[in-house]
Amino acid sequence: MPKINVYLPDELAEAVKEAGVPVSAVCQHALEQAVRRITAIRETGLGVPDLDGQSGRFANFTPRTRAVIKIAVERARAARAAEVSTEHLLDGLLTEGTNLALHVLRAIEIAPEQVRRELDGLNPGTTTATDDTTTLRFSESAAGALELTVTDAIALGHNxxxxxxxxxGLIAEPNGVAGHILRSLGAEPRLTRRAVTAALAGYVHLRAQDQSAAASASTPGGQAEALSAAVRQELRPVLLRLERLEEHLGMAGEAPPA
Structure with missing residues (x-):
């Protein structure tokens, strides 16, 4: 039977030993789930499934994420594109307009409006004669970005x-236009992953505020600014702690793990 090594941080490794956790069984179960989910995403390259339902390949995707992908498909079809590409997925994120990804971008000082300008400045891609009955394929880069999307969700321990x-996923995918745009604007993978963690903590913090504080953010713009401020507040100490830890371990210049 093939052997796969699993490397754990020292503290976690000690905790696992003390608790007597059956590492092989846990890893096998987690890997089986990961393989099923990643394989399901790869199959989306064969055709776009129904994004309105609660089952199927996108069952674990949130309603907003399914809405983003649906917008991407619609934009690709409207542009008579041969495939749904990473730029269509990025377009979907921007067009949906209420998702946490946009707050993450703001927290790392990238304005969604700036991303929109870069995206709108692109030359049209390859087109083909499509109509409402044509089943579009995800491009290789878009399918790869979706695979990485699920991988990141699993790596962060999210269900x-x-x-x-x-x-x-868009940032990490190396060949897509969307990743090129985001990275060129400063969306470095490790920093963005930290910002996502901080954004989730900031969202919880914001939701926990009292009604008087929530009332000051009653408008859509106020809510966006309040959440972005909460994200920045949560992100600052996280970055400081991680930077100190990396300096202590001599990891400051290393690339993030795959």
């Missing part, structure tokens, strides 16, 4: 796939 995970 759902959100727009924040899709942002990470």
């Amino acid at each position: 759902y796939v959100g727009c924040e995970h899709l942002l990470l």
